[in-house]
Amino acid sequence: MSDDIYRLDTKAAGPVGALPLSGEMLLTQPSGNIFGLTQNAGMGWKPEELWRKQFLILSTQGGLRAPDGAPIALGYHTGHWEIGELVRAAAEEIRARGAIPFAGYCSDPCDGRTQGTTGMFDSLPYRNDAATLFRRLARSLPTRRGVLGVATCDKGLPAMMMALAGLRDLPCVLVPGGVTLPPETGEDAGAVQTLGARYAHKLITLEQAAELGCRACASPGGGCQFLGTAATSQVVAEALGLALPHTALAPSGQPVWLDMARRSAAALLSLEKRGLASRDILTDAAIANAMAVHAAFGGSTNLLLHIPAIAHAAGLRRPTVDDWIAVNQKVSRLVDALPNGPQHHPTVRVFLAGGVPEVMLHLRTLGVLHLDALTATGRTWGEELDLWENSERRRRFCELLRSQDGVDPEDVIMAPTVARTRGLTSTVVFPRGNLAPEGSVIKATALAPDTVGADGVYRHEGPVKIFFREPDSIAAIKDGRIVAGDVLVLAGRGPMGSGMEETYQLTSALKFLPFGKHVALLTDARFSGVSTGACIGHIGPEALAGGPLGRLRDGDRVMIVVDRVKLTGSVDFTGEAGETFSPSEGARRLAARTPNPALAPDPNLPADTRLWAALQQASGGTWGGCVYDADAIANRLSLQG
DSSP, X not given: OOGGGGOOOSOOOOOSSOOOOOHHHHHHSOHHHXXXXXXXXXXXXXXXXXXXXXXXXXXXXXXXXXXXXXXXXXXXXXXXXXXXXXXXXXXXXXXXXXXXXXXXXXXXXXXXXXXXXXGGGGHHXXXXXXXXXXXXXXXXXXXXXXXXXXXXXXXXXXXXXXXXXXXXXXXXXXXXXXXOOOOSSSOOXXXXXXXXXXXXXXXXXXXXXXXXXXXXXOSSSSBOSSSSHHHHHHHHXXXXXXXXXXXXXXXXXSHHHHHHHHHHHHHHHHHHHHTOOHHHHSSHHHHHHHHHHHHHHTOOTTHHHHHHHHHHHTTOOOOOHHHHHHHHHHOOOOBOOTTTOSSOOOHHHHHHTTHHHHHHHHHHHHTOSOTTOBOTTSSBHHHHHHHHHTOHHHHHHHHHHHHHHOOOHHHHBOOHHHHHHTTOOOSOBOOBSTTOTTEEEEOGGGSOGGGBOTTSEEEEEEEEEEESSHHHHHHHHHTTOSOTTOEEEEOSOSHHHHSSOBOHHHHHHHHHSTTGGGOEEEESSBOOTTOOSXXXXXXXXXXXXXXXXXXXXXXXXXXXXXXXXXXEEEEEEEEETTEEOOHHHHHXXXXXXXXXXXXXXXXXXXXXXXXXXXXXXXXXXXXXXXXXXXXXXXXXXXXXX
């Protein structure tokens, strides 16, 4: 052991200078404010500058990078790996403008990393916890004049939006962390989740799996290359007005990405100077705009959980299933991007084609936008779209897309008439029926076209094969027990069973196996935004809350109907033991059954996730956004007391 460890100081001279205090300050200021100045000086800030305005930067940064970008300690995912550079750029801008930046951190999990593991049991609960933590950090700096949030991925970004929404009296701006680049040759990060299933069915070799998995993330930062939950959340943040126009889906680590951080910091200071706060931007109109943009992008169904949660945090009315249906009846998909197709462009191309402002130009022609809603610039969306339409930025990024990728921007983001001629349909349908009396959701735009009839209706009837643990169901897919025509049911995986885990390894396996499009999946769990196919999730009530899904048995027959034109659907138990009957008769028989004996919470469900499940159930449950409603919880406790 080196003797260096014994060379230490027990005292030091301390910072040079004096705090900028007055007698009045000492008499009137809280002691915490004075102590805060002491701490600021101790960290090396010039004492004479300590009364400048203070702004807080919150981020989901994870991992530890060397100055040259090399890993010292890995993060959970690329999405938070580089965003420390965004924090740095924003902080430098705040300082250059004569204010004092603070920075606080709460890293986030990776839904891709936890697929098929018990780590997924903490994914959705983390969102609520992180939103609470971010708000607590903001309130714990009493002298902050505004908050800049920097986040990227599936749960960290929704958590950040919920946090900023809850800081209603402060100016707030969100910096989306951008997207990673696709490999020049190879597969995107969604496709590589299927390597195990494809190898099991001898569709790829071991060597191919190893090479494809290695190169999927072609750049070391940003969210995934598809319109999954991470990318969709960035789009929604911008549509809400929290993020600056044309910042969602920027390629991470590049000059345009760093410029976004600097401009966002400048915007935050401008909002503060003008007296504009989060409550001025996050309004019912902003929520409506976000829902319209979500439909136009064909975004992740996870945002059906997150947008109501953001609305709740902002003190606004939470959108209902009927609201979602109404939006999707007005707005069809206009964006061709992974995973929806038909050409499956990566998200960086969506950015180059104009991103959110370009989509909103088309939505303006449909008359579905609230153009008077404010953005983080302090201008309305109407003003921003006027600026965007004739901007150099719009022209030059479109030119880059044509010259570098040989892609016409109008093939990525389409006018409504063009989208219809190419078969793009509305995003989501909410089937009901005797198996989903409270509703369910399917990303109807992602149904395989050749499984949909000429009338625009998907129909499937088949035998049930029921499972109560995701590992058992994926094993059945790999070993051939699931075949074309089956209805795969995964029950007891809602909030009370597994924290409402995301079951992407199931949906991805079915997508990439030849017979997969002829298998339907029913579950009370949720799906990744990159999921496609006949996958119906969010089934309510969840099985462990008495939902009829938990009363099914192997061999039962289920009928599924999804009308992509009328945006209606049904999922019904219609047969057993060789007998067929009506949905009403099926409902009667289900009511008379006892739950499947195998139905039970996962034995590995953590106690804190069980607590989250109980609290969100008392607050409106899945269709209320899985939030904590303090008044509803307190009322429930008082009634029980």
